[in-house]
Amino acid sequence: MLLNWKTGGLLLGLVFFGAVLLVKPIGVSTQFVILDGIIGDAIASDLVTRTEDGYTSTNAYLAKSDGKYAKAVSNPLNYSFVFVAAMILGGLLSSRLRGGIEKGEREIPALWRANFGDSKVKRYAAAFAGGFIVLYGARLAGGCTSGHMMSGMMQTSLSGYIFTLGAFAAAIPVSLMMFKKEV
Amino acid sequence: MTTILLAIVIGLAFGVVLDRIGATNPTVVGKMLNLTNLNLAKTILLAIGIGSLLMFGGQMLGLVDVGHMSVKSAYIGVFIGGLMLGTGWAVAGYCPGTGVVAAGTGRKDAWFFIAGGLLGAAAYMVTYPSWKAWGLLDAVAGGKVTLGTVPGAKYDGLTALPGDVLGIALGLALIALAFALPTRMSPKAPGMLPAE
Structure with missing residues (x-):
């Protein structure tokens, strides 16, 4: 809940x-x-x-x-x-x-399962690749959702706004393309 | 020793709250990013707004140490890195903080996210000199700046506006946005029954 x-x-x-x-x-x-x-x-x-x-x-x-x-x-x-x-x-x-968290959900989240099926390998590979891009990007940017977006915007730092703009400009279109089926 | 104790207490609290708002669940994150359920976005906006109000309000009352602020530099790589993080966030459903907490909650895919993250961070460590040489890490618009000029802070302001007052105004604006944002922005898929 x-x-x-x-x-x-x-x-x-x-x-x-x-x-x-x-x-x-x-x-x-x-x-x-x-x-x-x-x-x-x-x-x-x-x-x-x-x-x-x-x-x-x-x-x-x-x-x-x-x-x-x-x-x-x-x-x-x-x-x-x-x-x-x-x-x-x-x-x-x-x-x-x-x-x-129930076993199936621990391996494959519901929204992923609805769109990409029951393959654990596929999900783990996507999580691994996602992790690679996320951390490469976060280090290039000098921070992540916590440091740049939350802490940065809270402090009215310019870099926090630039980062947030970039993050959502990519995340929303990618998510719209990938997750068409709803749960 | 006190700082380590604080690290444990605040880290625990952060982990628990990230989990209870659904940020550790890739389905909740995915529904925010594909605009079908914006509750998590409302949570984030409200949190940033409240954080701003308390921090700048506390500074004005002399209760919060301005020296605790830590403003990161602005450079082109911040935007490029933001685009990359956003892409991976959408694919995996985790960002660095929520991935770590999700692994703690028992999600197995989150451990793969962390493994990929360690490799990605290592790849950046190796390629860092190139980004630097290309000038993409050079400060723009003053680098470590806040939007207004915060009294007593070691950071410059992008504008001469009083940074604490501006911080409170922006905090209120983010809170207003949290309330104004609809729960759903995407049209219902054809044939889908409305929720509830």
């Missing part, structure tokens, strides 16, 4: 406000890079290295902004990384409280 939009919007607004009041605006997509860095550094330990006054990396993206990301890779127990880990637990908790 979903919250109605007024209650849900109020609660979501309070979470975004609470974050900026107590710490800083919410953002998620950077942590995909941090986890990549952690995995990469575990495989090739010279990916991230300590310098006299901080951290740097052989990867230009991790090294940018004075090694801000390289530092987070070396210290995963930081606010932003723990925040995203806690989000997963939040999802687990919420789903337990509302009685879980």
Whole structure:
């Protein structure tokens, strides 16, 4: 059972406000890079290295902004990384409280099933490909739905509006083309 | 240690709320994006509006630290990246935050989304120098700017309008838009019975 939009919007607004009041605006997509860095550094330990006054990396993206990301890779127990880990637990908790999601729906969401059938492989491949484009785009944009759209527009930042315009300009036509059958 | 505790509390709350508004369910997201059920859009607009009102109102009353604002830079890549994210969001039904929470709720396809996301982020890490060389990451319109000039903020304003007052006005406008937006914008498919 979903919250109605007024209650849900109020609660979501309070979470975004609470974050900026107590710490800083919410953002998620950077942590995909941090986890990549952690995995990469575990495989090739010279990916991230300590310098006299901080951290740097052989990867230009991790090294940018004075090694801000390289530092987070070396210290995963930081606010932003723990925040995203806690989000997963939040999802687990919420789903337990509302009685879980039935098996078929856990594998293939209803709207996808109505339009593309019962193939798990097809759904998982689409989710994987979607994830690739989403995170590539989010890192190119410098943020995602949380950081740019929600936190950005909340702060009246110009980049938040530019991002939101781009995101919906693509998402709506693609969705209209893909999901013609309703559930 | 306090910051880690806050990360856990706020992260948990964010996860629970994203799930309860339906943002973790690709069907709910798909219905918003194909314009057949805009309840989630109304939720998002209301949330941004309320966040703005509280943040800028709190700043004016001196209760909210202006220094906590974090404004991202504007550049051409923001728009291109937005187009890409929008495409993948429509296909998968997940964005980075909701994909992570959905995996927590037990959705298996969300783990494939996360795996694809890790690969996509890695691909960006490798190709980042090209985007930079092409100038697509160069700041436009002042880069890290807010629409008005927020008193005491370290960011410039795109205009000289008082940023806090403008923030409250835009917050109210987004809330009004949340109420004004119809639940459905797409015509009923032929032969479909109306809902309810």
